[in-house]
Each structure stands twice: as structure tokens, then as C-alpha cells.
Amino acid sequence: MELLLLLAVVLLGFFASIRRRSYSASRRAPAPPAPPAVHRVRDPDVAHRALVEDADGFSTRPVMPFFVNLAKMRGGRRNENISTVPHGPHWRALRCNITAETLHPSRLGLGYLEPLQREAIQDLVAALQPAGAVHAAGEQLIRDHIRSAVFRVIARLCFGDSVDECHVRDICCQVHGMQVAIGEIKPSPRSSMLAKLAHWRRQRRLLAFQGRVNDLCLPLIGARRRRPREDGGLRPYIDTLIDLRVPEGDTEHDGRRALRDDEMVDLVLEFFGAGTGSVTVCLEWTLAHLVAQPDVQEKLRREVDGDAPSRSQLMRGMPYLHAVILESLRMHPPTPMALRHVQADAAAGVLVGAPANTDLIVLFMLGDMGRDSKKWKDPNEFRPERFLPGGEAESVGPLPRRKETSRMMPFGAGHRFCPGVGLAMLMLKCFLAALVREFHWAAPTDAVIDLTELDGFLKTMKKPLSARLTRRT
Ligand code: HEM
Structure with a gap:
């Protein structure tokens, strides 16, 4: 079936190109509007001026071409999530909801997060425990284990206790597959027919993942709708979406409507993807540096040893843990770029050197900023001490x-800064403290840790971390 479809696409493309050629020969069509120019910003001062001081002009993301194509493939309907929706009333409604109802520190401090994290960590430690005796050292690929543990917490925050472990694992696989598929999609309008075919196949793969996520999430949403509401305790993200009313039109004064189920699936997918991917990637990078620098690992262990710390100890009482995570985020920000679609007049005067009189797609290169040698001493060295009192940062x-x-x-x-920053920092600290408390981390025998970066949807380790773990008593 897929082969037939491929053949049809090839033939259609071929005839379309013949038609286009003869058409343009006979009659000049009006030129399509020029696409916005792309401008990269690497200088943290310029980024600060644009994103922080001139936030209103730099608050809409560009529409990603593959989302438009995907929408075409699923019948023209493009759903917006918090990341994709233009700055305006719809974005405000979604953003206020997630911030106030789910991610605000006062919500995260209600006490339901800690047991979720504790369970996830217990399972993670058991999964990483080298087979056999407690003190045996075993080599492990780390990334998948961490992703499952982080996903488990995010899935519970999203669906409450109405989702079982098996379901969580299925959704985790599909969401991860989707992220990999998105990372592989790199459209290039002038590519050959063969490249277009490959691109088309990748989009279909992505669509298939999305279909499977729909099949897994829709019954859960239905079940949550029917469930009587409980007072107190965890109010899962999905319940807040069910209760949310968004503006029907483009102004705050328009009437309000409930979200459709398919819109909710897209928002849930965003929650899963944003919440799991970046935290997993950051933990992997941090552990890689701890393996490469045993002195840093030992210093961190001295701080986190003892009973599992409470939320407030994690957030305020462990400066070295905080510094290790900041240093990792500086060197390898998991999301390599922040993107904005900027009108010509907003860009003028702020983005010196950018093309004038045209709309711009601006790529703020977050990875380059953390390694700017004008701002950082020895930027390629992993040195958490720089974030401690008396340090340069x-x-x-x-x-x-x-x-x-x-x-x-x-x-x-x-x-448009990340609304998950509080949850992310809390999870990073909680997981990292537990992993360093429970295990000694070392490089596999005769191996050197390869810290080469791979820029895709996320900035990952090109060679996934493999480490030799020894369980501590
Ligand atoms: C280490 C972890 C994380 C990192 C490094 C990270 C990074 C980012 C970055 C760079 C952006 C774009 C900001 C901009 O354009 O200015 C973003 C947006 C976003 N992130 Fe995160 N994130 C993390 C974790 C999370 C978590 C845990 C959640 C929620 C569960 C989350 C939800 C979102 C959402 C919804 C947006 C879109 C915000 C908007 O457009 O208004 N992120 N994140």
C-alpha cells in the first residue's frame, strides 16, 4: 500500500513539475511573497535586549513548515499548543492555565510531587542496579532508564492515578518516537524528488506516531471527563484542560469555548514531550560530566549523602547541586535554540546587522551563549564552582x-520563557541527588566519555552515555 502511495506521489510530482514548467513559460504568475529572512543571534547582550527588554516585539514563534504539512495530511486542521500558538488571547489562556494550575511553585509544593518522584526514583535505582550482587559493577546505557522514570512523574502529573504503568510505558514509547521523527524532519524546498520522497515518508511516520498517541490518550481523557471530581490532592493537568474555556476569536472579549478532545491530545503531547525530553537530556549530560570528573562527583556526593532531602532542602539548601545543574545547562542547553517570528519594524534598531525592511525568523542560539568567551572564563571547562558565592557567575x-x-x-x-522551569529544576535536583547517593559512576573499562553534541530537536549526546555503576550501601 505504501509503495503504491509512493509511486502516486512520484508521478504526481513529475506531472506537476511539467505543468508548472509549461505554465510559467506561457504566462508569468505573480511572484509568491518572499519568505522571511533567517537571522541568528549568538550574542547574549543582543538576545537580552530583544527577548527581555523588547519582549512584546519578540513573542511569537514562526510556524514550522512541517506542522503546516502535517495539518494538510490530516485534513487541514492545525491544532495549537502553548509553544505554537501566536502571542494573544488564546496563548494567554493556555499559558495562565498551565502556570497557575499545574506548574506554579505553590502547586508543586502541595506535597503530591514528592511521593511520585520517590516511586519513580525507587524504580530507576532498581532498573540501574547491576545484575547480581549489590557491590558488583555493571555497565549500563543510561538514557532510556532515565527517560522512563521522568516520564512516569510527568504522566502522573498529567493524568493523575487513572493511568496504569503499562499505559504509561506505551505512551512514553510513542512520544519518544515522535520526538525522534520530528528531529529527522529537515525540509529543504529545492531538494531532489528522492529527498522529497524521503521527507514525505518521515512525515507519514510522524503522523502514524501521532495517531497511536491519540488512540492511547483519548480513552484516558474520556475516563477523566466521567470521573467525579475530588476535593484536594492532585488535580491533574488534564482536569484543568477539561475545565478550561478559551476565547472563541482573536480578542479577550470574544465568547469562550471548551477545548476539543483533539486539541487536548496535542496539549498533553506537548506536556509529555517538553517535560520528559529536556529533563532526560540534561540529566544524561550532567552524569556524563560527573563520570568524566570524579572529583566533582565526590564533592557533590558529600553534599547529597544522607537521607533523601525534602523539596525545600533541594531548592535552597544544596548550593553545589544547584551549581552542577546550572553548569550542565550552560554547556548543553537541551533546547538548542529559541525561535521568534519578528516583524520588520520590531527588529529595526534591536537586531543590528539583520536584513532591513523584512520580516525575520530569528534563531537565538542558546548553546553558543553559554560558551561565549567574552562572558565566560574557560567556557569549555565544566566547572560548577563558577556558580558558587565568590565565583564569576x-x-x-x-x-x-x-x-x-x-x-x-x-x-x-x-x-515565552519555559513555564516548566520550576518543575524541571526540582526534578533535575531530585533525580541527580538520588543517583549520586545510590551509585558510584565511572567510565566503562578503557573508555573515554565522548562529549560530542548532536543538535536535533534537542541537544543530545551523540554517543549515548554508557557508565559503570557500583551500588553504594
Ligand atoms: C531541563 C528542562 C527544560 C528545559 C531546558 C526547557 C527549555 C525550554 C525552552 C528553551 C523553551 C523556549 C523558550 C523561549 O522560546 O524563550 C521552552 C518552552 C516551553 N517549555 Fe520548557 N524546558 C524544560 C522543561 C519543561 C517542562 C518540565 C515543561 C512542562 C511540563 C516545559 C514546558 C514548556 C512549554 C509549555 C513551553 C512553551 C512556552 C510558551 O511558548 O509560552 N518545559 N522550554
Whole structure:
């Protein structure tokens, strides 16, 4: 069936190109509007001026061509999630909902997150435990184990306890498949017919993943709708989406409507993808540096040893843990770029050197900012001490401050900064502290840790981390 479809696409493409050629020969069609020019920003000062000081002009993301194509493939309907929706009333409704109802520190502090994390960590430690005796050292590929554990927490925050382990594992596989498939899609309008075919096949693969996620999530949404509401306890993200009313039109004064099920699936997918991928990638990078630098690992262990720390100890009482994570985010921000679609007049005067009088797609290169040698001493060295009191970056945090110049922005900046920053920092600290407390981490025998980066949808380790783990008593 797929072969027939491929053949049809080849033939259609061929005839279309003949028609196009003869058409353009006979009659000049009006030129299509020029696509916006692409401009890259690597300088943290320029990024700060644009994203923080001029946030209104830099608050809409460009429409990704593959989303448009995907929408065409599924009958023209393009659903918006928080990341894709233009800055305006619909975005405000979705963003306020996730921030106030799910990700706000006051919600995260209600006490339901800690047992979820504890269970996920227990399972992760059991999965990483070298087969056999407690003290035996075993080599492990780490990434998949971490992803499953992080996903488990995110899935519970999303669906509450109405989702069983098996279902969680299935959704995790499909969401990960989708992320890999998105990373593989690199459209190039002038490519050969063969490249177009490959591109078309990748889009179909992505669509198939999305179909399977729909099949897995829709029954869960239905079940949540029918379930009587409980007072107190965890109010899962999906319940907040069921209760949410978004503007019907483009202004705040328009009437309000409920979200459709398919819109909810897209928002859930975003929650899963954003919540799991970046945290997993950051943990893997951090562990890789701890394996490569046993002195840093030992220093961190001295701080986290003892009973599992509470949320407030994690957030305020462990400066070296905080510094290790910031250093990892500086060197390898999991999301390599923040993207904006900027009107010509908003760009003028802010983006010096950018093409004038045209709309722009601006790529803020988050990875380059953290390694800017004008801002950082020895930027390619992993040295958490720089974030400790007295260090060159003692006042730098995960988000840029409005009144200070920015030196790094791993969670983006301006109106569209990452709303998951609080949850992400909490999960990173909680998982990292447990993994260092429970295991000694070392490189596999005779191996050197390869820290080469691979830029796709996320900035991952090109060679996934494999480490020799020894369980501590
Ligand atoms: C280490 C973990 C994470 C990193 C490094 C990260 C990074 C980012 C970055 C760079 C952006 C784009 C910001 C911009 O354009 O200025 C973003 C957006 C976003 N992130 Fe995260 N993120 C992480 C975890 C999370 C988590 C745990 C969630 C939620 C469960 C989340 C949800 C979102 C959403 C919804 C957006 C879109 C915001 C908007 O457009 O208004 N992220 N994130």
C-alpha cells in the first residue's frame, strides 16, 4: 500500500513539475511573497535586549513548515499548543492555565510531587542496579532508564492515578518516537524528488506516531471527563484542560469555548514531550560530566549523602547541586535554540546587522551563549564552582533577570520563557541527588566519555552515555 502511495506521489510530482514548467513559460504568475529572512543571534547582550527588554516585539514563534504539512495530511486542521500558538488571547489562556494550575511553585509544593518522584526514583535505582550482587559493577546505557522514570512523574502529573504503568510505558514509547521523527524532519524546498520522497515518508511516520498517541490518550481523557471530581490532592493537568474555556476569536472579549478532545491530545503531547525530553537530556549530560570528573562527583556526593532531602532542602539548601545543574545547562542547553517570528519594524534598531525592511525568523542560539568567551572564563571547562558565592557567575540563575545582562538562557526568555522551569529544576535536583547517593559512576573499562553534541530537536549526546555503576550501601 505504501509503495503504491509512493509511486502516486512520484508521478504526481513529475506531472506537476511539467505543468508548472509549461505554465510559467506561457504566462508569468505573480511572484509568491518572499519568505522571511533567517537571522541568528549568538550574542547574549543582543538576545537580552530583544527577548527581555523588547519582549512584546519578540513573542511569537514562526510556524514550522512541517506542522503546516502535517495539518494538510490530516485534513487541514492545525491544532495549537502553548509553544505554537501566536502571542494573544488564546496563548494567554493556555499559558495562565498551565502556570497557575499545574506548574506554579505553590502547586508543586502541595506535597503530591514528592511521593511520585520517590516511586519513580525507587524504580530507576532498581532498573540501574547491576545484575547480581549489590557491590558488583555493571555497565549500563543510561538514557532510556532515565527517560522512563521522568516520564512516569510527568504522566502522573498529567493524568493523575487513572493511568496504569503499562499505559504509561506505551505512551512514553510513542512520544519518544515522535520526538525522534520530528528531529529527522529537515525540509529543504529545492531538494531532489528522492529527498522529497524521503521527507514525505518521515512525515507519514510522524503522523502514524501521532495517531497511536491519540488512540492511547483519548480513552484516558474520556475516563477523566466521567470521573467525579475530588476535593484536594492532585488535580491533574488534564482536569484543568477539561475545565478550561478559551476565547472563541482573536480578542479577550470574544465568547469562550471548551477545548476539543483533539486539541487536548496535542496539549498533553506537548506536556509529555517538553517535560520528559529536556529533563532526560540534561540529566544524561550532567552524569556524563560527573563520570568524566570524579572529583566533582565526590564533592557533590558529600553534599547529597544522607537521607533523601525534602523539596525545600533541594531548592535552597544544596548550593553545589544547584551549581552542577546550572553548569550542565550552560554547556548543553537541551533546547538548542529559541525561535521568534519578528516583524520588520520590531527588529529595526534591536537586531543590528539583520536584513532591513523584512520580516525575520530569528534563531537565538542558546548553546553558543553559554560558551561565549567574552562572558565566560574557560567556557569549555565544566566547572560548577563558577556558580558558587565568590565565583564569576554567582548571581546567574536558570532565567535571565530583567535588570541584569544575561549570560545564559537555557529556559529561554521574555514572554515565552519555559513555564516548566520550576518543575524541571526540582526534578533535575531530585533525580541527580538520588543517583549520586545510590551509585558510584565511572567510565566503562578503557573508555573515554565522548562529549560530542548532536543538535536535533534537542541537544543530545551523540554517543549515548554508557557508565559503570557500583551500588553504594
Ligand atoms: C531541563 C528542562 C527544560 C528545559 C531546558 C526547557 C527549555 C525550554 C525552552 C528553551 C523553551 C523556549 C523558550 C523561549 O522560546 O524563550 C521552552 C518552552 C516551553 N517549555 Fe520548557 N524546558 C524544560 C522543561 C519543561 C517542562 C518540565 C515543561 C512542562 C511540563 C516545559 C514546558 C514548556 C512549554 C509549555 C513551553 C512553551 C512556552 C510558551 O511558548 O509560552 N518545559 N522550554
